[in-house]
Amino acid sequence: MITATTCSNLAEAELLHSLLVENGIEAFVLDDAFGGAIRLQVADEQAEEAQRILREAAAAEPEEEDEEEPADDPAGS
Secondary structure (H helix, E strand, O other): OEEEEEEOOHHHHHHHHHHHHHOOOOEEEEOOOOOOOEEEEEOHHHHHHHHHHHHHHHHHHHHHHHHHOOOOOOOOO
């Protein structure tokens, strides 16, 4: 097994886990009981594909956030 990514919270880890599973990657969330980083692990032979999926998701994320932000109305109307 190899760590595909680390997450700062369990919600993020579960979201990325779901993304990988939906794309046919068997993944496991390993939570550090001592408050360390949460690891998302995959089989060695699926690591490259998993990391590609995670990179694409990270690249798409800022665009989605920008679209959801309401436009500022400086006139206050």
